[in-house]
Amino acid sequence: MRASLPVAWITHPTCRLHQIDEDHPESPLRLSAIEDRMIAVGQADFMTRYEAPEATREQLLRAHSEAHVDHVLSHRKIGDVRVVVDSDTAYNRYTADAALRAAGAGVLGVDLVMEGKAGMAFCAVRPPGHHAERDKAMGFCFFNNVAVAAAHALTYGLRHIAVIDFDLHYGNGTADIFRNNAQVLLLSTYQHPLYPYWTGAPEAMNLVDVPLKPFTGSEGFRAAVINEWLPVLERTGPEMYLISAGFDAHAADPMGDLRLTHEDYRWLGTLIHELAASSAQNRVVATLEGGYDLTALSRGVEEFLTPFLGGEMMPL
Numbered sequence: 654m655r656a657s658l659p660v661a662w663i664t665h666p667t668c669r670l671h672q673i674d675e676d677h678p679e680s681p682l683r684l685s686a687i688e689d690r691m692i693a694v695g696q697a698d699f700m701t702r703y704e705a706p707e708a709t710r711e712q713l714l715r716a717h718s719e720a721h722v723d724h725v726l727s728h729r730k731i732g733d734v735r736v737v738v739d740s741d742t743a744y745n746r747y748t749a750d751a752a753l754r755a756a757g758a759g760v761l762g763v764d765l766v767m768e769g770k771a772g773m774a775f776c777a778v779r780p781p782g783h784h785a786e787r788d789k790a791m792g793f794c795f796f797n798n799v800a801v802a803a804a805h806a807l808t809y810g811l812r813h814i815a816v817i818d819f820d821l822h823y824g825n826g827t828a829d830i831f832r833n834n835a836q837v838l839l840l841s842t843y844q845h846p847l848y849p850y851w852t853g854a855p856e857a858m859n860l861v862d863v864p865l866k867p868f869t870g871s872e873g874f875r876a877a878v879i880n881e882w883l884p885v886l887e888r889t890g891p892e893m894y895l896i897s898a899g900f901d902a903h904a905a906d907p908m909g910d911l912r913l914t915h916e917d918y919r920w921l922g923t924l925i926h927e928l929a930a931s932s933a934q935n936r937v938v939a940t941l942e943g944g945y946d947l948t949a950l951s952r953g954v955e956e957f958l959t960p961f962l963g964g965e966m967m968p969l
């Protein structure tokens with residue numbers, strides 16, 4: 654039965670070598686904190702671990718321009734220098750390799766759930782991806798990991814897939830790549846106004862944008878999801894769920910003020926688990942986006958994954 658399929662944990666050591674700057678919040682410590690918590694609470698024992706492959710050029714070109722792919726890959730051999738893209742984004746010698754693994758993780762996740770080898774896949778990767786546009790790296794992001802995964806999912810002949818983005822920030826890159834693609838529904842909650850200061854795309858009928866004011870909190874967030882996301886999802890019946898799983902909307906995160914709690918991430922996991930069971934044969938692939946308070950981030954991942962691991966954790 655699909656419900657008993659294992660949860661896949663996909664990562665790669667190279668994802669810990671990319672660093673934007675010494676004190677940058679999008680740091681390798683984020684992955685260490687998540688992995689440490691998975692071990693400490695016992696969730697690691699209940700997941701099947703996979704090493705992320707590098708995304709192929711063909712897979713990347715489904716979401717990005719040739720010029721952008723070539724530009725990112727031109728940084729594979731930069732040596733011991735730092736190449737700055739903008740105030741939030743820079744390459745070190747490992748960045749391009751890490752970006753290839755981060756994008757490849759989502760592709761592997763899609764293959765695992767489509768082939769029935771996993772029910773759900775979580776990609777513990779960095780750099781994150783949802784700000785990367787078809788032709789542009791920005792906002793800590795180089796390749797758009799969730800978009801590469803979604804484009805790969807479409808090669809299986811799925812009619813409708815949903816990308817759910819609950820990061821604090823708007824996933825402008827995913828919107829740029831999929832706007833007006835009738836097969837990809839992109840549902841986003843995000844603090845507004847805040848980076849990247851998205852002003853919307855009213856002509857794009859596949860984008861369900863739900864901007865939230867600072868200090869919205871749990872009650873307002875959940876009401877927005879129920880009122881804005883659920884009717885569209887129930888009408889569409891996506892055959893796979895791709896998740897831009899950012900945890901920077903948590904109250905403890907230094908980046909914003911949406912004021913979500915650990916319980917909200919458990920609630921989101923439960924909701925997505927149920928939605929995927931109803932129309933998508935439980936197929937869910939989540940990829941890490943933001944989350945900069947290490948405790949809130951690692952606890953958020955734990956809470957989000959718990960429903961996929963059968964509810965409360967039981968000792969082996």
Ligand SMILES: [Zn+2]
Pocket residue numbers: 820821822899901942943944
């Ligand atoms: Zn974010």
